[in-house]
Structures are given as C-alpha cells and as structure tokens.
Amino acid sequence: MSSRSSGSHGRYHHGALRAALLVEARAQLEKEGPAALSMREIARRVGVAAPSAYHHFPKLDAIALALAEEGFAELAARLETAPTNAKGQLSGVGLAYVRFALDNPGLYRLMFGDGLKTSSTEHHALRILRERTYERVKTGLRARLREEQVETAALFLWSLVHGLALLMIDGRIGKPANHDAVIMSVLRLAGTGLPSASSQL
Amino acid sequence: MSSRSSGSHGRYHHGALRAALLVEARAQLEKEGPAALSMREIARRVGVAAPSAYHHFPKLDAIALALAEEGFAELAARLETAPTNAKGQLSGVGLAYVRFALDNPGLYRLMFGDGLKTSSTEHHALRILRERTYERVKTGLRARLREEQVETAALFLWSLVHGLALLMIDGRIGKPANHDAVIMSVLRLAGTGLPSASSQL
DNA sequence: CCTGCAAAACTAACAACGTTAGGATTCTAC
DNA sequence: GTAGAATCCTAACGTTGTTAGTTTTGCAGG
Numbered sequence: 001m002s003s004r005s006s007g008s009h010g011r012y013h014h015g016a017l018r019a020a021l022l023v024e025a026r027a028q029l030e031k032e033g034p035a036a037l038s039m040r041e042i043a044r045r046v047g048v049a050a051p052s053a054y055h056h057f058p059k060l061d062a063i064a065l066a067l068a069e070e071g072f073a074e075l076a077a078r079l080e081t082a083p084t085n086a087k088g089q090l091s092g093v094g095l096a097y098v099r100f101a102l103d104n105p106g107l108y109r110l111m112f113g114d115g116l117k118t119s120s121t122e123h124h125a126l127r128i129l130r131e132r133t134y135e136r137v138k139t140g141l142r143a144r145l146r147e148e149q150v151e152t153a154a155l156f157l158w159s160l161v162h163g164l165a166l167l168m169i170d171g172r173i174g175k176p177a178n179h180d181a182v183i184m185s186v187l188r189l190a191g192t193g194l195p196s197a198s199s200q201l
Numbered sequence: 202m203s204s205r206s207s208g209s210h211g212r213y214h215h216g217a218l219r220a221a222l223l224v225e226a227r228a229q230l231e232k233e234g235p236a237a238l239s240m241r242e243i244a245r246r247v248g249v250a251a252p253s254a255y256h257h258f259p260k261l262d263a264i265a266l267a268l269a270e271e272g273f274a275e276l277a278a279r280l281e282t283a284p285t286n287a288k289g290q291l292s293g294v295g296l297a298y299v300r301f302a303l304d305n306p307g308l309y310r311l312m313f314g315d316g317l318k319t320s321s322t323e324h325h326a327l328r329i330l331r332e333r334t335y336e337r338v339k340t341g342l343r344a345r346l347r348e349e350q351v352e353t354a355a356l357f358l359w360s361l362v363h364g365l366a367l368l369m370i371d372g373r374i375g376k377p378a379n380h381d382a383v384i385m386s387v388l389r390l391a392g393t394g395l396p397s398a399s400s401q402l
Numbered sequence: 403c404c405t406g407c408a409a410a411a412c413t414a415a416c417a418a419c420g421t422t423a424g425g426a427t428t429c430t431a432c
Numbered sequence: 433g434t435a436g437a438a439t440c441c442t443a444a445c446g447t448t449g450t451t452a453g454t455t456t457t458g459c460a461g462g
Contacts, residue, residue, distance in 0.1 A: 013428060013439060035236065051421080052440050060420065112367070113314055130371070141432060149396050155365070155383070155391040163364025164356070166313070171332070182356070189357040191351050193394035203460080214410060214457060240449060253411050261449065 018056040018105060022070070029106040034113060037064060065125055071107045072129045075100050076164045078080050079136065094187045097179065101165035105183050108165060110192060135160060144192065160190055219257040221247045223271070226264050230307040230351060235314060238265060265311060266326055272308040273330045276301050280337065294341065295362050295388045296381065302366035303380060309366060361391055 024045045029037060039060045045052040057063045075097070082096035101108040112130065138154040145153055164186055168179065226248045230238060240261045244251040255306055258264045276298070283297035301311040313331065336401065339355040346354055 001328070010249070017439080037263075050419090051423095054421075055439060056337065059262070071321070075407075101451050109314075112371070113310075119455085127372075140419090145396055152383075152386045152390065153395055154236035155368070156210060156361070156387045156395070159368055159387060160357070161360050162361035163362070167360055167363060171328075186355045186357045186360060189394075191394050193390075193392050194354055195346055195359070218410080233435095239447095241447080250412050252452095253451075256410060272403085 017048065017052065021053055021056060021063065022066060026070070026107065029067060029107075029110060030104065032179070033106055034064070034110040041064075063073055067107060068111045068126055069129065070140065071104065071111045071157055072133060074104075075111075075133065076136065088142065090157070091184065091187045094157070094190070097161045098165045098168065100181075102168055104170045105169040108169065112162070112166075140151075155165075160186070202328060218249065220246070220255065222254055222257060222264065226255070227268055227271070230268060230311060231305065232307075234307055235265070235311040240264075268308060269312045269327055270330065272305065272312045274311075275305075278336065279336065283401045291341065292388045292392075294338075294386065295358070295391075296384055298362045299384045300381075302368055306370040308368065309363065313363065313367075327357070348352065348375060361387070 021042055025037060025042050028042060028045070029196055037060065039053055040050045042063070053063075057066070078096045078100050079093055083092040099139045111126070134154065137158055141150050141153050141157070164183065168182075222243055226238060226243050229243060229246070238261065240254055241251045243264070244254045254264075258267070279297045280294055280303050284293040312327070335355065338359055339351055342351050342354050342358070365384065369383075
C-alpha cells in the first residue's frame with residue numbers, strides 16, 4: 001500500500017490507531033452494551049487486523065478501562081459545571097449526574113456495572129475511580145453537614161441517583177420526554193423525605 | 202456404563218439434569234459473576250457433555266432467565282414475609298430488599314444488570330418480572346399516599362434501595378459486619394429527608 | 403421377556419472470540 | 433540512505449456457544 005501521508009483519515013502509522021479504537025469502542029459500547037464489546041469487531045470497524053490493537057491495549061479489558069476513565073472524567077466535568085444556584089445546590093448536581101447516565105447508558109453501566117470480564121486488576125482501578133467520585137460528593141456535603149452525618153448522607157444521595165440512573169436506563173420510565181421533571185421530583189423527595197402519612201418509613 | 206437406578210446422585214436420565222444444571226449455574230453465578238456464566242463450564246461441572254444441556258435449555262440465556270425467575274420469586278417471598286411492624290412499615294421491606302441483594306449478589310446483578318448477552322426476548326421477560334416487583338412496591342405505598350404521589354414515591358424508594366444494594370455489592374462499604382445498621386440509617390433518611398442545613402437539596 | 407420407540411445422552415463439527423507468535427512494512431533518526 | 437524501532441499483517445491455538453447426527457438408555461405393549 002502506498003502511504004497517504006497527510007490525509008486526516010486512514011493514516012494509522014503513528015498514533016492515530018489508539019484514538020480510533022477508542023472512538024469505535026465507545027460507539028459499539030453505546031449501541032450494543034458493555035457485554036458486546038469485542039476486540040475483533042472494534043478492529044474490524046476501524047479497518048485493521050485484530051492483533052494490531054494489541055500494540056495499543058494489552059487486553060480487551062484495557063480498552064474498557066480506558067473508556068471508563070474517559071467516562072469518569074466526563075462525569076466529573078459535568079458535576080463541576082453543574083449549576084449550583086442558591087436554592088437547591090445539590091439538586092443541580094443530582095440532575096447532572098442522572099443526565100450523564102442517560103446520555104451515556106452503555107458507558108455508565110461499564111463504569112459501575114459488571115460489564116467487563118472482571119479481571120481483578122482493572123477492577124481495582126475502577127474502584128479507585130469510583131471512590132474518587134464518591135469523595136467529591138462527600139466534599140460537597142461536608143460544607144453543610146456535621147461530619148458525623150456526612151457519611152450516611154453521602155451514601156443516601158449516591159444510592160438515590162445511582163439507582164435512579166440505572167432504573168431509568170433500563171427504560172422502566174416510559175416517556176423519554178420529561179426525564180428531567182421525573183428526576184427533579186425524585187430529588188425533591190430526598191430533601192423533604194416521603195410525604196407525611198408514611199414519614200415513619 | 203451400568204445404570205445406578207436409584208442413587209440420589211448421578212442418575213440423570215429422567216428429569217434430574219435440568220435441576221442439576223440450575224444448581225451448578227447458580228453456584229457459578231455467585232462465585233464468578235454473571236458474565237462468567239458458561240454453558241460448557243456448567244455442563245462440565247455437572248459431569249455431562251455440553252450439548253446435553255440444550256435438551257433442557259435452548260440457549261445459555263435461557264438458563265440465566267430461569268435463574269432470574271428463581272431470584273424474583275425468592276425476592277418476592279422475602280418482601281412479603283418482611284416484618285411490617287407498626288412504626289416503620291417500609292423500613293422492614295427496604296431492609297429485606299437490600300439484604301436479599303447482599304445475600305445473592307451475582308443473582309441480583311443478573312436480575313437487574315447487563316449480565317446476559319441481551320437477546321431481546323428474555324430481556325423482555327426480565328422486564329416484566331421487574332415491573333411486577335415494582336408494582337408490589339407501589340401497592341404498598343398506595344395504602345398510605347395520595348395516588349398522585351405514589352408514582353414518584355415508589356420511584357424514589359426503589360431507586361434508593363436499588364442503588365444502595367448495588368453500591369454495597371460493589372463493596373464500597375468496607376466492614377461486612379454492620380451492614381444492617383448502615384442500611385437502616387440510610388433508610389431513615391428516606392423518611393426524614395436530608396438534615397436541615399441542606400434540606401433545600 | 404423381548405421388542406420398539408421416544409427421551410436423553412454423546413461425539414464431531416462450525417463459526418466467532420481473545421490472544422500469542424513471527425514475519426512484513428513503514429516511519430524516524432542518524 | 434540506511435538501521436532500527438514502531439506498527440501492522442497473516443497464521444495459529446485454545447475456548448466459547450451452538451447445531452447435526454448418532455448412540456445409548458429407559459419405558460410400554462406384545
């Protein structure tokens with residue numbers, strides 16, 4: 001093959017393959033779900049032989065891990081730029097969190113789910129990334145709660161948005177239109193608690 | 202091989218294989234996680250050739266689906282026998298829910314997660330089973346809430362216990378001793394809402 | 403008891419996968 | 433322009449899900 005030395009498309013020698021693999025992997029992840037990630041399929045879509053990918057990622061799980069890292073970075077960015085307006089500082093963050101999951105369902109499952117073949121190493125790497133996210137939530141709460149309450153409150157909040165995100169991803173909520181309204185009404189309950197008659201949950 | 206006609210162990214001709222496959226599948230599910238479910242491995246452990254299993258289950262996903270059905274039945278049983286004492290009717294149910302997930306982490310992930318290869322048919326079957334569970338929660342709430350509040354309250358509650366279950370399964374909570382205490386303190390927050398200073402979540 | 407039939411098991415095989423080994427190509431640096 | 437490293441390729445191994453076809457097993461009727 002002759003070298004097309006400066007086309008923006010198709011010049012893999014020198015650095016472009018890794019990025020292309022990640023792009024294609026992410027596309028497949030969102031289209032088919034985390035379990036469908038396939039080294040051969042990704043390589044095929046990029047237009048390259050499967051073993052070539054191993055020059056950039058030692059295992060399939062390494063691709064998944066790289067995607068998860070992308071995901072955590074994007075999630076962190078969204079949480080930081082979430083509107084922290086005066087009334088309802090945390091609802092903005094909660095909304096941003098669930099929105100991220102809904103915008104990237106496959107990625108979100110990969111970040112928190114059992115998508116990859118669970119080789120212990122990256123499992124550990126993932127755990128660290130998750131805990132970093134958790135710490136961020138706790139830091140936010142620490143500003144307005146007694147230290148003793150922070151741990152439970154953080155777990156409460158994270159459980160709520162995490163569970164809500166997964167349930168909505170699974171499509172249990174029908175109408176794709178008013179997602180935000182549903183999310184907000186659930187988040188409001190986190191502030192008030194369940195309505196009176198059952199307040200003794 | 203001579204037929205050992207009445208031993209409780211190893212007489213597969215006539216009905217025992219299906220059950221044995223399910224037992225072994227569930228063991229593997231809890232030991233290695235949903236993604237590690239393997240037709241050949243299950244058959245191997247049962248002591249049978251892989252294709253034999255196809256007389257009882259048309260696909261690997263069918264085994265997963267059968268396990269999930271077991272799981273939903275067991276979960277429903279636990280929720281129904283959960284103590285609904287006077288103060289805190291729902292906390293007993295919430296505790297039972299999360300406990301079930303912690304006692305059967307692999308199964309719980311299978312029931313709600315992306316464990317199986319997501320062939321659309323059983324995906325649909327799973328969805329029905331999940332919605333049945335959801336309806337049960339809503340029925341419990343309908344007794345003490347206005348109809349208009351039920352939907353949101355149910356989603357709120359289920360998100361909370363679902364998220365909490367998954368987070369705890371993932372081992373983000375260190376000490377395996379006081380699981381119940383952690384769960385209860387989170388559930389209490391569902392009744393009261395977040396503490397004052399941040400009540401404007 | 404023995405003969406036939408259906409259920410249930412087995413062996414052999416295909417396609418696809420993850421991954422490794424080793425040979426060819428292409429870019430970079432001197 | 434040539435050496436060497438980086439990058440890509442083809443070939444291959446072992447494993448998986450699954451199908452096809454054959455043999456064994458147990459049961460029913462004579």
